[in-house]
Amino acid sequence: MRPDQRSGRLGVGIVGAGRVGPVLGAALAGAGHALVGVAAISESSRERADALLPGVPLLTVPEVVERSELVVLAVPSDQLPALISGLADTGTWQMGQLALHTAAGFGVEVFEPARRAGVIPLAVHPAMSFTGTSVDVGRLAGTHFAVTAPAPVLPIAQALVVEMGGEPVVVAEADRAAYAEAIETASGFSAAIVDQAVGMLRAVGVEGAGRLLAPLVRSAVENALARADDGPAL
Structure with a gap:
């Protein structure tokens, strides 16, 4: 068809x-x-x-x-x-x-x-x-x-x-590899950093480390992405 x-x-x-x-x-x-x-x-x-x-x-x-x-x-x-x-x-x-x-x-x-x-x-x-x-x-x-x-x-x-x-x-076809690398960098780095921070908090006895970090991580990422969309600072 x-x-x-x-x-x-x-x-x-x-x-x-x-x-x-x-x-x-x-x-x-x-x-x-x-x-x-x-x-x-x-x-x-x-x-x-x-x-x-x-x-x-x-x-x-x-x-x-x-x-x-x-x-x-x-x-x-x-x-x-x-x-x-x-x-x-x-x-x-x-x-x-x-x-x-x-x-x-x-x-x-x-x-x-x-x-x-x-x-x-x-x-x-x-x-x-x-x-x-x-x-x-x-x-x-x-x-x-x-x-x-x-x-x-x-x-x-x-x-x-x-x-x-x-x-x-x-x-573009020629840019798919670079696109994939950017996606992997963002997702892999974010997960690794969160895991590391959770481990550090647990090591000092903080309970609910994920819940503690959630607002911080979300706001930090949202701010970083907003800055990226706004372009370089003058």
């Missing part, structure tokens, strides 16, 4: 029931899309899929791909290239199908094996730390998503982000 022939409602399949996939699936379902299936392997991922996507069939990866107009690949980055090429080798991809991955460090070049089968590639990364619970669905509102796609279908990727409540930010 050509992008310009699509109705507003897509049959969406989710591959990967970690912390990200079911949340995006729930958001897309809330926007009116139909979830046709989710591929979940581990017991914890099946439980998460059941909690966030009740009633959505648990399918194998090939079954999800074969039944979907939009396939969301929410798998670890190191598994993504092999998954895409493996589905191409088995002839599973469908002509005109939309395929979206959520890996920060990849653009759409990773979809090359699928593109040769007629797949329309989209790279969409939500810049958010996920818990894998229903709380995340609400947190998507206002979250920025890095979007990379071929120019003719970029509006499709942007529209999907808006439907999930997010704010699309276009990131």
Whole structure:
């Protein structure tokens, strides 16, 4: 199906029931899309899929791909290239199908094996730390998503982000690695600093160290981000 022939409602399949996939699936379902299936392997991922996507069939990866107009690949980055090429080798991809991955460090070049089968590639990364619970669905509102796609279908990727409540930010293919490094630096550094501060407070007998630090950390981060958006001081 050509992008310009699509109705507003897509049959969406989710591959990967970690912390990200079911949340995006729930958001897309809330926007009116139909979830046709989710591929979940581990017991914890099946439980998460059941909690966030009740009633959505648990399918194998090939079954999800074969039944979907939009396939969301929410798998670890190191598994993504092999998954895409493996589905191409088995002839599973469908002509005109939309395929979206959520890996920060990849653009759409990773979809090359699928593109040769007629797949329309989209790279969409939500810049958010996920818990894998229903709380995340609400947190998507206002979250920025890095979007990379071929120019003719970029509006499709942007529209999907808006439907999930997010704010699309276009990131060029060549800049995805730098974008991923910035995301990892922010999330990893923040977690490490908080863990270190909590440990120091616990060492001196402070109870509820996390609750004590929460207002401080939130306000400090918000102030730092406000300064960043305001630009350099004169």
